Amino acid sequence: NFLLEKYYHHIFTADFEIIRLIEDLGLKEKLIWLESRMGLYYDKKIHPFGTPGELLKFKHLSVLDKLRFGATVLFLKSYNNWKELEKVTATEWMRKYAGEKVCKVIWEPLLIAKFGKNYNRISMAWLWGKIKLRGSSRSKTGQKEKLGYLMGSFGLLIDQLEDEIKKNGGAVKKGEGVVNISPAPGDRIFIRTGNGEYEFDKVISTTAFPLLVRMAPGLPEAYKEKIKRIEYSSTVCVILILKNSFTYNYWENISDNSIPFGGVIEHTNFIWPSAYNNKNILYISNYLYREDELYNCSQEELLEEYSRHLKKMNPNFSKDWIEDYFIFHDEFAQPIVTTNYSQTIPDFKSPMKNLYIANMAQIYPEDRGMNYSVRLGNKIAEIVLRE
Known part of the structure; x- marks a missing residue:
């Protein structure tokens, strides 16, 4: 048996508050920093998409589009006046400065995956925050991203906090709605x-x-x-325990809105499978709404639908790979910013x-x-x- 988060978690090198808390609680030795790999599913293929070099090799954007993409990302990483950015939507800003093609291929699918029908209402300040934080986890050359994880799961942090509360005379009441x-x-x-x-x-x-x-x-x-x-938007998060690895990357965004989920995160491409009895762990991320069919369908129906689309992404995938699965719902997962x-x-x-x-x-x-x-x-x- 092993502990695993219901929803995928990692931290960034600039996450100073939680790093300080981890250290204060005596868990510093459990915190590891590892390089991660990112991909983008577009035009029926998974493309490496985590470094400037991989962007240059991405054939679905012109040279000018790549330059505009890179320039806008670099600008946003160093820009701090978010109050100006919150006055416009992310799609408006990106269309104007990154261009229509970059917006359609990269940013619009990301916003749809996160906010669905409300993607056109989302403030540019939200997207600025995502880009700025992600950039902080890269090396000075921008080539490699390092992410942090607590070996044994972030549940260790919660357990240690509970112990400290009790040591200081507090009480923790569990299971009392x-x-x-x-x-x-x-x-x-x-x-x-x-x-x-x-x-x-x-x-x-x-x-x-x-x-x-x-x-x-x-x-x-x-x-x-x-x-x-x-x-708020809601979420359904599926965890698959697989016999085989699904992909090469840790994190894959999906730029194809015919696929009913926004990303796949193969946890064991970040933390080695030996920590999980040599199992392969795949999270499937999907933000949607309480009234949506996939939020309300049975677990069997959801698994069947997802398996069909996973096979599009990896033709070798088979439902026979699935040794076990877990499905979690959260009605109020993401505020609509x-x-x-x-x-x-x-x-x-x-x-x-x-x-x-x-x-x-x-x-x-x-x-x-x-x-x-x-x-x-x-x-x-x-x-x-x-x-």
Whole structure:
């Protein structure tokens, strides 16, 4: 047996907050940095697409397109005025500066894979954040990318945090879904779970905004209407345990919207298979919406549909390769980061006194991720302790 994340995880060399937390918790020796390989599935073929040299060999863009692609990426890596970028959509900006072909081949499929029907509404500030962070993980020559992973899974980090909380007199209640959050006498906060009732001086809610509205019906209607304006896409993440390796790369983006998922991540092309009983582990990433058919179909139907498209990408693939599989759903996986998103983000303090809010929809202009969750946790802790 081995531990594995439900959703693929790695960290970047510039993820200073989570690196510091890993070190503070005594897990530094478990953190390894490895080079990764990236590919792009386009025109019925997987192309290496992780370095400038591989870009030059990519025959589906002209020399001028490649120059415009490279120039815009280099510009965005060094550009810091995201407030200007959030005024325009990513597709508008890329069409103007990178060109129509680059937008169609590279950026538009990525946005569709992440946001589906809302891809044309996404702020350029979101795409800027992705490009800037990814660039920080490369060597100075831009040739090689290094990513970090905790050997034994990032579950070690969670377990160690739990131990530290308990050592410092705290308690961790597992399996207690929160049913209700409401004011209590003396400006305290009352919480009811499926297992009991509690009162606290201060409470921090880290759930998605739609869940907060359900749990705290006593919030003012105007506030609830404001947070309801933040939209989310959902996700279905499939993990396949395979007899054979599916691809050469760690990460492959898919520039073909006839394929119903946006990327495949072969974890064991990043971390060696010997750490997982010599099994090959493939994640299939798919962002979609709660009403979509693939979100609601049976596991067998989903596996059948995905297998058909995996065979397009690798003609040698067969369902017989699959030794086991796991499927996970998250209804509120990715906030829809529209133009001028900064103006829609609610404050950390809710209208209910001593109820604070800190969730991934408030991570901006960076995209949500483990490092920025740690940063957000530090920030909200400082706010609560000051008051």
